[in-house]
Amino acid sequence: MNIFADFTARIIKAVEALDLKDKNGAALDLSRIAVEPPRDASHGDLATNAAMVLAKPAGQNPRALAERLVAALSRDADVASAEVAGPGFVNLRLTDGFWQHHLTGILAQAADYGRSKFGGGRKVNVEYVSANPTGPMHVGHCRGAVVGDALANLMDFAGYEVTKEYYINDAGAQVDVLARSAFLRYREALGETIGEIPPGLYPGDYLMPVGQDLAKEFGGKLLEMPEVEALALVKDRTIGAMMVMIRDDLALLNVHHEVFFSERTLHAGNGGAIQTAINDLTFKGFVYKGKLPPPKGEKSEDWEDREQTLFRSTDVGDDMDRPLVKSDGSYTYFAGDVAYMKDKYGRGFDELVFVLGTDHGGYVKRLEALAKAISGGDLKLTVLLCNLVKLFRDGEPVRMSKRSGDFVTLREVVEEVGRDPIRFMMLYRKNSEPLDFDFAKVTEQSKDNPVFYVQYASARCHSVLRQAREQMGIAEPGRETLSAAVSGLSDEGEIGLIRKLAEYPRLIEQAASSQEPHRLAFYLYDLASSFHAHWNRGTDNPDLRFVKVNDPQLTLARLGLVQAVADVLQSGLTLVGADAPKEMR
Incomplete structure (x- = not known):
């Protein structure tokens, strides 16, 4: 259950009971009413802007309207207190009984807690990585891979119908260069001395096995074929x-x-x-013959000083029209984008998400324009740009890879630090911000290492559950047994943990809607911090420890809280793409 959506509905009902009208006697627009956690937790559990956004259209004083709303909300059985804050905000403090009941709901939903129908089944295509197939993945691809994958997981959990897609850039000059590079390694595998790899070809050792496989399959036959025919086979x-x-x-x-x-x-x-897609745009009035000036006074790769076939993208928000056909009659790279987007639209997607590097920032407007032209504005398109990742080892930059020759491969990074630190830390900054990744820091076992801190919280939860079984000599209690005992929870730290757990469904919906998966990593760290802080209180005060051998009922109540924390940590880490360990070694 999303308590923020629940109390938004309750507040709207309370506002409707006040029978407010706008200055013209019409019903008020209640869509701007929001309920969220207060910025300062000491102010209460929930805060609403209802009086602030309704006062002006209703012709009332915000604080006076807030006072009326406070009187109405105070009658809600789940509201312990309601008060006006500042110029007209309303802060609510909820009863312990409400939080205890909410915990029973978390325990009942288990792995499905936070899952929602928020997305309404809208079909979303998330395209990410899409690296040229010219070599192994390198660390520059890593961030986009994690951001795209975590976002797709989030949106699926929030009720969207998600497809994860990779666009193989297997046409164009770069794969011709790849074929020539592999052909050189093929000659090497046949025993020829090839010397230093010529400039312009791919020098990495990763093509040596390809050359060896070609030699096994074809022997020396490729050398006897016409070059075009041989390179076509090598390319495939x-x-x-x-x-x-x-x-x-x-x-x-x-x-x-x-x-x-x-x-x-x-x-x-x-x-x-491609021609079919261009014909479709022509029919819609978006294709014409004309000339383009060099963009910003410089000649771009596709620019030609001649009359050519152009996409009228400036009519749909782009800053310049785009060429579709080159002087030799071949299609531009953008023409392929036209056909690809038409294909996606034809597959019935409602939303398209592209996860690209910041070096593709110039693609944003043209892709948005293309989506509008192809769909008539029906297709929602978002481009997420991932900033650079800089690798460090003990504060020193890491630059080179033995295998690739000029970059660090993704495989090398995973093999050195593990999958989970990479997945989590790639989300621990907003995708548009630069990210420094230090091999030493992401593997240290301390609070300063977010992924360790979150996974340690998961392991601690399971340690408590094991400890209870061992110290009390009981079998693992079922969720119904735990739920039945939660009325014993009343300590401020215990209620605070339930409040933090209650934020999870809202967090999922917000992160999916705003397409900001980093919010999930931040939330998990905050939840882990809250859990560790409460654990430490028990270290100082035995009465607050999770396991109290002389009080089985209170122990069950606290085990219910621990199980709920473990559930949410596992849920969130699964969406991140990392494990929720039951013990740390």
């Missing part, structure tokens, strides 16, 4: 090998896409899919 085999490598690298990070969409399929049949 190499792209396939690279995608196997990429899938394996992503699996190490617990990232698994449901759809791998090949760019080459758009170019099949002389680019039939």
Whole structure:
């Protein structure tokens, strides 16, 4: 249950009972009423802006209206006190009985606590990583992989129908270079001395096994074929090998896409899919013949000083029109984007999310314009830009990789520090902010390491449950037994923990709606901090310890609280893509 949605409904009902009208005698717009935690927890459990947003249209003084609302809300059996704050906010403090009852709901829902129908089943495509299939995943891909995957998990949990997608950039110049690089390694595998890798080709050792596989499959036959024919075969085999490598690298990070969409399929049949998409835009009036000036006074890769086929993207919010066909008759890269987005729209998605690096910031407006043109404005599109990740080891920059030759591979980072620290720490900053990742800090066992601190809270919860069984000689109590005992919880720290747990459903909906998965990592750290703080109170005061051998009923009540904390930690860490350990080694 989302208590904030619940009390929003209660407050709206209380406002309606006041029979307020706007200055013209019409019903008031109640959609701006919000209920949230107070900025200062000492002010209460909930705060609402109802009087503040309704006073002006109703022609009333905000504090006077707040006083009327306080009188109405004070009659609610779950409200211990209501008071006016500041210019007209209303703060509510809820009864211990309300919090105890809410805890029974958390225990009953278990792993489904926080799951909602907020998304209404809207179909969402989240496309992330989408690296060129020219080598192993490197650390630059890592952040987008985690952000996209965690966001997809969040939106699914919040009631959206989510598809995780990877766009394979397997057409264009970069895969031609890949084929030539692999062909060189093929010659090497046949025994030829190739010397230093020529500039412009991919130098990494990761192509050596590809060359060896080509030598096993074809022997020396590729050397006897026309170059175009040989390179076509090499390209197919190499792209396939690279995608196997990429899938394996992503699996190490617990990232698994449901759809791998090949760019080459758009170019099949002389680019039939692309031409169909351009025809569709032409029919809608978005394609014309014309000339473009160089953007910002500089020639871009697609710019040509000639009349050409253009997408009228400035009509739908872009800052310049976009070329679709090159002078040699081939399609621009953007033309492929047109066909790809049309394909997505044709698959029935209501929302599209692209997770890209900040170096793709120039794509945002053109993609948004394209979505409007193709869907007539029906398709919601969001582009999340992930800032740079800088690697450090004990404060010193990490720059090179033995395997790739010029970058650090994702596999190397996972193998050194583990999947969970990477998943959590990539979310411990907003995606648009730079992130420093220090190998030493993310593996140290201290409060300063957020992932350790959160996972340690999970392990502590299970340690308490084991301790209770051992010290009291009881079997593991069922959730119904725990729920029946929670009325014994009244300590300020215990109620505070339930309050923090109660924020989880709202957090899920907000993080999914705003497409900010970092909020989940922050929440988990705050929950862990609250749990550790209460644990420490028990260290100083034996009466507050979770297990009291001489008071089985109170122990059961406190075990119910511990189980609920463990449930939410496991739920949140699962969405992050990390484990919730039962013990730390």
